[in-house]
Amino acid sequence: MADEAKLYGVGGSPFVCRVKIALNLKGIKYEFIEEDLSNKSADLIKYNPVHKKVPVLVHNGTPISESLVIVEYIDDSWKGVPILPRDAYEKAQARFWAKVVDDKCLPALFKAIGSHGQEQAVAEAPRETT
Structure with missing residues (x-):
C-alpha cells in the first residue's frame, strides 16, 4: 500500500507553510485540502477535535495536528534528507x-x-x- 498524505490548511499560514516545506523536502506527494476557517469542514473538526484548527496532516487515515509536531512526525516517518538534527x-x-x-x-x-x-x-x- 502506498502512503496517502492529505494536508488540511489555508494558504498563507506560516504554520501550514512549515508543514508544506517539510513535505517537499522529503519529496512526499500529498493532497492539499484548502479549509475555510469561517466554515470549518466536518473532516477538520473530526481530525482536530480539540483545537479545530489547521494544519492537520492525515497520513494513511491517522491525523496529526500542530505544525511542529507534524514536522517531527514527517521527519521520523519518511527517510531521506533529515529535517531536524539527529543529536x-x-x-x-x-x-x-x-x-x-x-x-x-x-x-x-x-x-x-x-x-x-x-x-x-x-x-x-x-x-x-x-
Whole structure:
C-alpha cells in the first residue's frame, strides 16, 4: 500500500507553510485540502477535535495536528534528507528556537500587519533592551 498524505490548511499560514516545506523536502506527494476557517469542514473538526484548527496532516487515515509536531512526525516517518538534527541536544535547540518564533516573533508580526496608524507605529517600533 502506498502512503496517502492529505494536508488540511489555508494558504498563507506560516504554520501550514512549515508543514508544506517539510513535505517537499522529503519529496512526499500529498493532497492539499484548502479549509475555510469561517466554515470549518466536518473532516477538520473530526481530525482536530480539540483545537479545530489547521494544519492537520492525515497520513494513511491517522491525523496529526500542530505544525511542529507534524514536522517531527514527517521527519521520523519518511527517510531521506533529515529535517531536524539527529543529536538530542541539537534537536532540543531547534525545537526551542521554533517555539520562540511561534510564541514571540509571529504574534508581533501579525500585530504589525493587522494594525493601522498609531497602533501600527507602536507595533513596529524597536524596543529598547537593558
